[in-house]
Amino acid sequence: MIQIFHVTKHYDRRPALTDINLQIEKGEFVLLMGPSGAGKTTLLKLLYCATSLDEGQILIQGRNVARLKSSDVPYLRRTMGVVFQDFKLLSKKSVYENVALPLLVQGLPTFETRRKVMEALKAVGVEHRKESRPTMLSAGEQQRVCIARSIVNSPIILLADEPTGNMDASLAREIVDLFKTINARGTTVLVATHNRQVIEQVGRRVITLDQGKVVSDEGRGL
Amino acid sequence: MRRLIHFVREAVANIRLNRTTTIIAVATTAFTLACFGVFLLLYLNLRAVATSLQGDFKVVVYVKDGLPPSGVSELQGLLKADPGVQALVYVSKEQALADFRAQFPDESHLLQGLGENPLPASFIVTLAPSHRSPDSVRRAAERFKSEPGADQVQYSRDWIDNLATVVGYLELAAVGIGTVLSAASVTIIASTIRLTLYARRDEIEIMRLIGATGGFIKIPYLIEGTMLGAMGSAVSLVMLKGGFELFSARLGMPGRFLGIDSGVHFFSGQVAVLIMGAGLLLGFIGSAVSVLDLGRAKP
Ligand SMILES: Nc1ncnc2c1ncn2[C@@H]1O[C@H](COP(=O)(O)OP(=O)(O)O)[C@@H](O)[C@H]1O
Numbered sequence: 062m063i064q065i066f067h068v069t070k071h072y073d074r075r076p077a078l079t080d081i082n083l084q085i086e087k088g089e090f091v092l093l094m095g096p097s098g099a100g101k102t103t104l105l106k107l108l109y110c111a112t113s114l115d116e117g118q119i120l121i122q123g124r125n126v127a128r129l130k131s132s133d134v135p136y137l138r139r140t141m142g143v144v145f146q147d148f149k150l151l152s153k154k155s156v157y158e159n160v161a162l163p164l165l166v167q168g169l170p171t172f173e174t175r176r177k178v179m180e181a182l183k184a185v186g187v188e189h190r191k192e193s194r195p196t197m198l199s200a201g202e203q204q205r206v207c208i209a210r211s212i213v214n215s216p217i218i219l220l221a222d223e224p225t226g227n228m229d230a231s232l233a234r235e236i237v238d239l240f241k242t243i244n245a246r247g248t249t250v251l252v253a254t255h256n257r258q259v260i261e262q263v264g265r266r267v268i269t270l271d272q273g274k275v276v277s278d279e280g281r282g283l
Numbered sequence: 284m285r286r287l288i289h290f291v292r293e294a295v296a297n298i299r300l301n302r303t304t305t306i307i308a309v310a311t312t313a314f315t316l317a318c319f320g321v322f323l324l325l326y327l328n329l330r331a332v333a334t335s336l337q338g339d340f341k342v343v344v345y346v347k348d349g350l351p352p353s354g355v356s357e358l359q360g361l362l363k364a365d366p367g368v369q370a371l372v373y374v375s376k377e378q379a380l381a382d383f384r385a386q387f388p389d390e391s392h393l394l395q396g397l398g399e400n401p402l403p404a405s406f407i408v409t410l411a412p413s414h415r416s417p418d419s420v421r422r423a424a425e426r427f428k429s430e431p432g433a434d435q436v437q438y439s440r441d442w443i444d445n446l447a448t449v450v451g452y453l454e455l456a457a458v459g460i461g462t463v464l465s466a467a468s469v470t471i472i473a474s475t476i477r478l479t480l481y482a483r484r485d486e487i488e489i490m491r492l493i494g495a496t497g498g499f500i501k502i503p504y505l506i507e508g509t510m511l512g513a514m515g516s517a518v519s520l521v522m523l524k525g526g527f528e529l530f531s532a533r534l535g536m537p538g539r540f541l542g543i544d545s546g547v548h549f550f551s552g553q554v555a556v557l558i559m560g561a562g563l564l565l566g567f568i569g570s571a572v573s574v575l576d577l578g579r580a581k582p
C-alpha cells in the first residue's frame with residue numbers, strides 16, 4: 062500500500078529525514094513514534110504531497126508520488142483522510158460545512174453528503190456543534206471536527222498527526238477506538254503520536270523515528 | 284448544482300470581504316467603459332449623420348440652353364444608361380423658375396427685367412451607393428459633362444467627405460482609446476482579485492489539502508472578476524445615459540441635428556448589451572490572469 066525507499070528530506074540543508082525505508086501493507090494500523098522534531102510530520106506530509114522529497118521514492122498504491130502530475134495530486138488526496146496537527150479548519154464556515162468540504166469538492170449529491178457528514182460528526186461526538194464556527198470550539202472539539210472531516214470520505218488511507226494531542230485520556234481512548242473501527246473496515250491507518258496510552262491501547266506495529274532516522278520498527282505484521 | 288451555489292456564494296463572500304477594493308475596481312471599470320462609451324456615442328451618431336448625408340447627395344447636370352425636346356430626351360436616355368445613376372429627375376426651365384420663386388420669394392425681383400427665363404433646365408441625379416466615393420463622384424461628373432447636350436455639372440460634397448474622414452479618425456481613436464482603457468481595467472480587476480487571493484491564501488491551501496482541483500479553487504475568483512466587470516459596465520451605462528439626457532436637454536435637440544432628421548440617439552439595446560458583454564469579458568480576463576498560477580497543487 063505504502064512503500065518508502067531511501068527517502069531523504071532537507072529543510073534548508075538541515076536534514077529532517079535521512080534514508081527512510083518502510084513498507085506498510087493494506088489494512089495495517091501503524092503508530093509513528095518519536096520525540097518532537099523527529100520528522101513525523103514531515104513523513105506524513107510527504108505521503109499527502111504537501112512537501113517535496115530530495116532523494117528516494119514513495120509509492121502509494123503502486124504510484125510514484127514524486128512523479129505525480131500537479132493535476133493528479135487532488136485525486137490522490139481524495140483517497141486519503143488527513144488529521145492535521147494544526148487542524149486546518151476553515152474559520153468562516155460552520156462545523157458542518159467544514160466536514161462536508163471533501164464531499165463538496167467531489168460533487169457528491171446533497172442527500173448523500175448530509176448522511177455521511179452526520180455519521181462522521183456522530184462518530185467523533187460533535188454533532189451538537191454542527192452549526193458553530195470552529196473558532197467557537199475548544200481545541201479538543203476542533204481536533205474532533207478535523208477527524209470527522211478526515212473520515213467522512215471513507216478513505217483508503219488515514220493519516221493522523223498527533224490526533225489526541227488536545228484530549229483527555231477518556232476522549233483519547235474513544236478516538237483510538239474510532240480509528241480501530243475504521244481500520245477494521247479495511248482502511249490503512251498511520252498515526253503519529255507520542256502518547257504512551259495510545260500505544261498500549263492499539264498494541265500494533267510501532268515505528269520509532271529519532272532525528273530523521275528510523276530507530277526501531279516493532280510488531281510488524283502482528 | 285451544490286457546487287454552483289458554493290461557487291457563487293464564495294464569489295459574493297469575496298466581494299463583501301474586500302468592499303473597498305471592490306468599489307475601486309467597479310468605479311475604475313465604470314469610468315473606463317464610460318470614457319469609451321462617450322466616444323462610441325459620438326462616433327455612432329456622426330457615422331449615422333455622415334451616412335445619411337451621403338445618401339442625400341445629388342449631382343446636378345444642367346441642360347444646354349435651347350436644346351430641343353428630342354435632345355433633352357436623348358440626354359435623359361444616356362444618363363439613365365450610366366451605371367452610376369440610381370435615379371433621375373428632370374427639372375424644366377419653368378419648374379426651375381417656380382422653385383426659385385418659392386424658395387426665395389423676396390429675391391424674385393432679381394429675375395424680373397431679365398425678360399426671358401434665365402434659369403436652365405437640369406437633371407438631378409442620385410448616384411448609386413457604389414458610386415458615392417469621392418473618386419467615383421468625380422469620374423461620374425466628368426462622364427455626365429461629356430454627354431451631348433449637357434452643359435455644366437455641379438456637385439458639392441467636400442464637407443461631407445471631410446465628415447467621413449473625421450468619422451474614420453474617430454474609429455481609429457476609439458480602437459486606440461478602447462485598447463488602453465481595457466488594459467487599465469483588466470489590470471485593476473486583476474489586482475483586486477489578487478488581493479482576495481492573498482486574504483484567502485490559508486483557505487486556498489486547506490481546500491487543496493482536502494483534494495480540491497485547481498479549477499474548483501479558481502472558479503469563485505473567476506465569477507468574482509466577472510461580477511466586478513458586470514457591475515462596472517452597468518454603472519457606466521447608467522452614467523452614460525444620465526450624461527446623455529443632461530447633454531441633449533441642455534442643447535435642446537430632440538430630433539434635428541445639422542439639419543438632418545436622424546437626430547442624436549443613445550445606444551441601441553444591442554450596443555448596450557455589447558457594452559455589458561465587454562465589461563463581463565474584461566472582468567473575466569482580469570480574474571483569469573490573476574488565478575493562472577493557482578493551478579499547481581504541489582509545493
Ligand atoms: N517548514 C519547515 N521549514 C524548516 N524546517 C522545518 C519545517 N518543518 C519542519 N522542520 C524541521 O524539520 C525537523 C522535523 O520536523 P517535524 O517533521 O515537524 O517533526 P515532528 O513532527 O516529529 O515533531 C525539525 O527539526 C523541524 O524544525
Ligand SMILES: [Mg+2]
Pocket residue numbers: 101102103146222
Ligand atoms: Mg509534528
